[in-house]
Each structure stands twice: as structure tokens, then as C-alpha cells.
Amino acid sequence: MKGWLIVNNFVSSEKSRTMWSMFIASAKKCGIELELKRTGELCLPIGEDFGALPDFALFWDKDIHLAARLESKGLRLFNSSRAVELCDNKVLTYMELEKYSVPYPLTFASPKTYPSIGYSNMNFAQKAAERLGYPLVIKEAYGSFGQQVYLVSCREELSAVVRRIGSGEFVMQRFVSGSRGRDVRVNVVGDRTVASIYRYNDNDFRSNISNGGKMQPYEINKQQEEIAVAACKALGLDFGGVDLLFDGEEYTVCEVNSNPHFRSTYDCTGVDVSEYILRYIGESL
Ligand SMILES: Nc1ncnc2c1ncn2[C@@H]1O[C@H](COP(=O)(O)OP(=O)(O)O)[C@@H](O)[C@H]1O
Ligand SMILES: [Mg+2]
The missing domain is CATH 3.30.470.20 (ATP-grasp fold, B domain)
Structure with missing residues (x-):
């Protein structure tokens, strides 16, 4: 059995490399030939074939558009583009x-705004804060390693964090003390x-x-x-x-x-x- 281990084109931390090696070693143990592929190698015109496809891909990235394109060519991904x-x-x-x-925990999603406008008023956030109480948690929709997660303890901090987010999607959530x-x-x-x-x-x-x-x-x-x-x-x-x-x-x-x-x-x-x-x-x- 053959598979691709698809990884991000730009990530190269020691921790990530170790995990990729662990995957390849584990595949060998299971009798699977696993080939490392950077997403950049799969950067082909939309709609074009990817050449000979393996039996599956271990999709270790968040490039959901590439994932969906591979699926549309019949490749089974672990995890699927939708799940990612x-x-x-x-x-x-x-x-x-x-x-x-x-x-x-009780969670509000931010209303949609646009890059040219941003969150130009805080009425929705203050209303959410009335339900959630302080402190509350704000999380940008996209984030990892805790880096886009904030604990907000008052109205002023709430406005400052929301303003700093700019126009990106985020959630406001009950702080589980x-x-x-x-x-x-x-x-x-x-x-x-x-x-x-x-x-x-x-x-x-x-x-x-x-x-x-x-x-x-x-x-x-x-x-x-x-x-x-x-x-x-x-x-x-x-x-x-x-x-x-x-x-x-x-x-x-x-x-x-x-x-x-x-x-x-x-x-x-x-x-x-x-x-x-x-x-x-x-x-x-
Ligand atoms: N609602 C919450 N109440 C208490 N702690 C939280 C809450 N949300 C997140 N945290 C803390 O923040 C950390 C990071 O949040 P998380 O949603 O897992 O984002 P990330 O994707 O950055 O890991 C969690 O592991 C947890 O310790
Ligand atoms: Mg987490």
C-alpha cells in the first residue's frame, strides 16, 4: 500500500519534522510506503490531474482547497477536507x-464585517458580555498554540482586543473558571x-x-x-x-x-x- 504524507510547504520546525519522521517510521512498521509531499509540489493549475495517485493521503495540513481538489480526483484523505x-x-x-x-461552553460568533470597515461598533460584543459575564474568552476563528486566545476582564479590554483583531472572525465564550x-x-x-x-x-x-x-x-x-x-x-x-x-x-x-x-x-x-x-x-x- 502506498500513501502520501502531505505537509505544509512552509513549516519546517524541528517538532514538525520529528512528527513527519514518526509517521514514516510507523508506516514502515505497518507495511505502508509513505512518501512526504510538500503542498508546494502539488501546486498545479486548478482542474489539472496530479499524476499517478497513491492509495491514500495522510493530509497533515489545513490547505482545505488543495484537500478538496485531491478528493475530487478520487483520493481518500485522512482527515477529509471537510473535517479539516x-x-x-x-x-x-x-x-x-x-x-x-x-x-x-456558551459561545457567540462575531457578526460579519469587512476589511475596509472592521468592528466599527461594539454593541454586539457588549451585549454578549452581559450574558457571558467577565472575565470572558475571545478566540479568533483561526488560531493555534493559544496565540489567538485572549482572556478579557472588562469592557475596555473587550474593545481593545476586538479592535486589535481587525476584521477577522472570532468567538466570545464563557470563561470556564x-x-x-x-x-x-x-x-x-x-x-x-x-x-x-x-x-x-x-x-x-x-x-x-x-x-x-x-x-x-x-x-x-x-x-x-x-x-x-x-x-x-x-x-x-x-x-x-x-x-x-x-x-x-x-x-x-x-x-x-x-x-x-x-x-x-x-x-x-x-x-x-x-x-x-x-x-x-x-x-x-
Ligand atoms: N472557555 C475557556 N475557559 C477556560 N479556558 C479556556 C477556554 N477556552 C480556551 N481556554 C484555554 O486556552 C487554551 C487555548 O484555547 P484553544 O481553544 O484550545 O485554542 P488553540 O487552538 O490556540 O489551542 C486552552 O487549551 C485552554 O487552556
Ligand atoms: Mg488547543
């Missing part, structure tokens, strides 16, 4: 979770959870490892498992990384990643998620 699209945009993620009754600086990352492959870590940060409300968070191996309970698997199912993911918040006695979905960085999980738990993913792909084809 739903995870990449946090507004779409919560809308999809809503359809399948997967729990997430019991989860300040801590959450659980659950790695799901197929309909199973394969490894989880508890992430915490004593100096920041965001627990992302790349933002200075620390981690511990973590055994999830039945409820956490059900929510993580249901979230991936709702979004049509073959595999994914689900961030779960500690929301009182319950758990709510913070966000879902379609190409979760599993290197930290490996360092923490010794579980190689890439092996589960390749085995799952082998079994699905």
Missing part, C-alpha cells in the same frame, strides 16, 4: 458540535481514545505546551472518553486531538484539532499516536 475545515475554523467547530449535542490554566488533551483515532495528557500552567489561563504549559500522563474517565469520541465523530474526523475543559462536575469541549501535535503526548506517555493512525488507515482501506 470544520476544525480549523472555531465558529464552524462549535456549530457542528451543537448539531450533535456535544457540550461546549474551574479550568483556569488546565485542561486535558485527548487523542482519538477512529472511535477510540489512545492517549491523554493533563496540561497545566500556573502562570497563564492557557494550558498549551507551546505556551509554557506542563504535562502529566492522565487517565480519562468514561464521560471524558465519550465526549472526546463524540466530538471527533460529529466533525467527521478519522483522528483528532480534543481539548476538554473541567467545567464544574462536567466536561466541555474547548476545541478540536484535525492534525494534533502528538509529539508532546509521546514525550509524556510514551504512546506513539502516529502508529495508531497508520494502523487505522491500513485497516480502513
Whole structure:
């Protein structure tokens, strides 16, 4: 069996390269020949064929247009273009979770504006803040590593953050105070959870490892498992990384990643998620 590992044309961090190598090593173990392809190599005229296609592609990027074009030529992608699209945009993620009754904190989506106008009044944001209370969380629709997530504690900060966002889409969300600086990352492959870590940060409300968070191996309970698997199912993911918040006695979905960085999980738990993913792909084809 042959596959392409499609990766972003511009990313080249050590962490990313390690994950790509882990995928290729795991593929070998599963008897799969996996060839690394940069998206730039697939930059061909729209509509033109991509040449001889492999049996599948492990799509490790967020280039949903390229993904859709490959699918239209009959290539099976893990994850699909639609699943990647739903995870990449946090507004779409919560809308999809809503359809399948997967729990997430109360969330507002920003009204559409235009680059030439921006958020020229704050009436919608102040109204949302009345429902959410302060502090509240603002997340740009597109963002990773906690870098586009803000904790806002008053009306002035709210306006400043929204103005700084410019004209991009964002969500305003209830701050889950019991989860300040801590959450659980659950790695799901197929309909199973394969490894989880508890992430915490004593100096920041965001627990992302790349933002200075620390981690511990973590055994999830039945409820956490059900929510993580249901979230991936709702979004049509073959595999994914689900961030779960500690929301009182319950758990709510913070966000879902379609190409979760599993290197930290490996360092923490010794579980190689890439092996589960390749085995799952082998079994699905
Ligand atoms: N509503 C919330 N309440 C409490 N903490 C949150 C909330 N939303 C996000 N966080 C914290 O911020 C981190 C980053 O948010 P997340 O939505 O996962 O964005 P990113 O895609 O940047 O990782 C989370 O891991 C969590 O620690
Ligand atoms: Mg996250």
C-alpha cells in the first residue's frame, strides 16, 4: 500500500519534522510506503490531474482547497477536507458540535464585517458580555498554540482586543473558571481514545505546551472518553486531538484539532499516536 504524507510547504520546525519522521517510521512498521509531499509540489493549475495517485493521503495540513481538489480526483484523505475545515475554523467547530449535542461552553460568533470597515461598533460584543459575564474568552476563528486566545476582564479590554483583531472572525465564550490554566488533551483515532495528557500552567489561563504549559500522563474517565469520541465523530474526523475543559462536575469541549501535535503526548506517555493512525488507515482501506 502506498500513501502520501502531505505537509505544509512552509513549516519546517524541528517538532514538525520529528512528527513527519514518526509517521514514516510507523508506516514502515505497518507495511505502508509513505512518501512526504510538500503542498508546494502539488501546486498545479486548478482542474489539472496530479499524476499517478497513491492509495491514500495522510493530509497533515489545513490547505482545505488543495484537500478538496485531491478528493475530487478520487483520493481518500485522512482527515477529509471537510473535517479539516470544520476544525480549523472555531465558529464552524462549535456549530457542528451543537448539531450533535456535544457540550461546549456558551459561545457567540462575531457578526460579519469587512476589511475596509472592521468592528466599527461594539454593541454586539457588549451585549454578549452581559450574558457571558467577565472575565470572558475571545478566540479568533483561526488560531493555534493559544496565540489567538485572549482572556478579557472588562469592557475596555473587550474593545481593545476586538479592535486589535481587525476584521477577522472570532468567538466570545464563557470563561470556564474551574479550568483556569488546565485542561486535558485527548487523542482519538477512529472511535477510540489512545492517549491523554493533563496540561497545566500556573502562570497563564492557557494550558498549551507551546505556551509554557506542563504535562502529566492522565487517565480519562468514561464521560471524558465519550465526549472526546463524540466530538471527533460529529466533525467527521478519522483522528483528532480534543481539548476538554473541567467545567464544574462536567466536561466541555474547548476545541478540536484535525492534525494534533502528538509529539508532546509521546514525550509524556510514551504512546506513539502516529502508529495508531497508520494502523487505522491500513485497516480502513
Ligand atoms: N472557555 C475557556 N475557559 C477556560 N479556558 C479556556 C477556554 N477556552 C480556551 N481556554 C484555554 O486556552 C487554551 C487555548 O484555547 P484553544 O481553544 O484550545 O485554542 P488553540 O487552538 O490556540 O489551542 C486552552 O487549551 C485552554 O487552556
Ligand atoms: Mg488547543
